[in-house]
Amino acid sequence: MNQGIRRALVAVVAAATLAVVAACGGGEESGTAAQEAGPVTLSVLTFNDYIPENLAEEFEKKTGNTLEITYITSNEDGIAKIEGAEPGTYDIAFLTSPFTQGLIAADKVEALDGSKIPNLANLYPEAAELAYDPGNAHSVPYSWGTTGICWRQDLVGDTVVDSWSDLLTPDDNLKGKVTMLDEDRWLLEPALKTLGFSLNTTDADELQQAVDLSIQAKSTLLGYDAETFYSKLVSGEAVAVQGWDGWCNYGTAEDANIQFVIPSEGSDLWVDTLVIPKGSTHIEQAHQFMDFILEPQNGQWVAENILYKVPNKAAMEALDPALLEQFPNMAIPPATLLEQEALEDLGEGQSAFTDAASKVKAG
C-alpha cells in the first residue's frame, strides 16, 4: 500500500472515531417543547399492518390532523429511532410494555392528561392497573395478550399438553416436534417458569440455571421459531410450540385442531401501548390521536384482523360471538391475563439477561 494512501486511511479512521465520540455529546432536553396549535401532521411510529388501513383518512376527517407513519420492525428499532432522532421528530410511538416502562423510567415520554382522552372510559378497569404504568399516566394500552403453548390436539396421541415442562422434556409424542421462541425475553420463559423464577430476574445464579435447562432442552427441539411457528403446526412438522396467543390464532384459522393453552406454571403478560415521546410539539393533537385510537371500532379492527385481544371493553363486546368461538383464546378474560407475570423493563440488568439468552442460542 502506498504511503500516502496509508496516511489518508489513518486520517479517515481517526476522523470517524472523533465523529463517534462527538456524537455522544448531545445534551438532554427536559420540560415541554413549544407547542404548535391547529391541525398538524402527526408523526407516528408503528409496526407494519398494525393499524387499520383507513385510520389516517378517518382521523383526518374527524380532527383535521394528518398522519405521517414510520414503520418499525421491532421495539428495539423503535427505541433506537426515538433516541437517535431530534426530540420532537415523533409524536406517537407504539411500543410493548417493558419498553414503555423503560422510557417512562428514563423520563423520555410526556405525561398524559387523562381529561383529554375521554375514551379511556372504553377500557376494562384492569387496563388501568398495569404495573408498568399504573393509571395510564404515561401511556394508553392498544392490545394485550400472553404467551403459551400452541399445539395440535390431533397429533399428540393421548398426551395432555398443558405445562412448560411438556416442551422442555417432551414425551415420545412430542420429541423433535417442539419449537420455542428465540426472542430474548421469551427464550428463557419456559425454563424460568418451570424453575419457579421470575421472568424479570437478573440474578446470575437463577439465569444460569435457566440457561442450563434451556440448553438441555435443545436436543429435543425441532428448532427455534418466532416467525412461522404456526405454519409448522399447520403442516404438522411441529405439534407443540411456544407461541403468542394472537399468532396461534393464525394457525387455528387454518386448522381447528390447533389449540392454545396458558401453561400451568404461569406465563407472561404483554401490552402494546401508545406513548408521546418527549419533545413532541403536538402534544394536544397526539392526545386527540390516542382518544381516537380508543374508539371501539379501532379496537374491534385489531381483534378481528390481527386476532389480538384488546383492553378495550367496548370493542371486545362488539365482537361477533362466532369469532370468540372460532378462536377461544380471544375469550380469555382480562382477570386471567392479569394473573400472568407482567414483563418489566430490566434496566441495568438487561445485559445479564441478554447474555444468558445468547448463551442458550450459542450453546
Place this chain on the structure above:
Amino acid sequence: MPQQASPLPPSAAAAEGGSRRARLGALVLAPALVWWAIFLALPMGLVLATAFFKGGAYGAIIYEPTLRNLERALDPLYVGVLWHSVWLAMLTTAICLVLGYPAAVYIATRASARTRTLLLVLVILPFWTNFLIRTYAWIVLLNREGVVNGALEGLGIVDEPLSLLYNDAAVVLGLVYGYLPLMILPLYAAIERINPEVLEAATDLGARPLRALRTVMLPLIIPGIVAGCVFVFVPSLGNIPVPELLGGGRSEMIGNLINRQFLTTRDWPFGSMLVLALMVLLMALLVLQSFVLRRSRQVGVDG
C-alpha cells in the same frame, strides 16, 4: 498489429508512457478509492472503534473505553460458535471442491463449445433467483411433510418421515448448494487456460498420467483452487439465512450471533468485537492465500 508511430526511441517512449499511465491509473482508480474509503474504510473504522466501548441498555453506546467485549468474545462459548462456523465452512468448501472439480474439468476440456456455453449458463442460472427463496425451497423439499419424505414414504423406503431439516447436515447442504457455482467458475477458468500441449509434452517426456497431473496440471490450477476455496469459504463462514432457516436456529453460526447483537439485542459494541474477530480470521486466511499462491508460482518457475 498496427505500426509503431512513436517518434521517441522505444525506451524513452516506455518511460514516458509509464508515468503517463501511472497518472491515468491514479485518475481511473480515484473514484474506486474514494468509494472504498467512504463505504469500506470508514465503516470499518467505526466498527473497530465501537468494539472497545461499552454497550448500554436498548442499544445505547457508552463512550467509555473497555476491554470487556474482548473478554466476553474470548469466552469458550463464543469461541465455540466461531470454531463451529469455521468447521462447517471448511466442510462446505471441501465438498464443493470435490463436486466442483470434475464438473469444471468436464466443462473446460470435454464438452463441445455449444454444450460448454449451455453448462456455464446452467451453473450461474441459480443466481437469477434470490438466495433466500432458493433456501426456502429446500424447506419445502426436506421438511417432514416435504417432497423428499413423501417420495421415500411412497416408495416404501421409510415408514416414518425422516428429520432431514434443522441440523448441521441441512446447513452444509444449503451452503454447498448456494456456493458450488463459486467453486466451479474459478476452477473452470484456471483449467480452461491450460494449453493441452503442456500435458501432452509431460506425457511425451515419460510422465505417467498421475505424475503429469500432480507436477504439471496441479501447480497451474492452484490459483483457481485457492480462489474457489476462498469464494466458498468466506460467504459460508459468515452466512446468516442458511443456519437460520435450514438449521432451525438450533446451532448458531458466527453470522447469526453477530446479526443478533446488532438487530435483536442491540449490543453494538459486542457485535463489533465479534466482527473484528471474524475480520482477523479472514485476514489470516487471505495472508495464507497469498502465501500459497506465491509458493505455487515459485514451484511453477522452478519446476
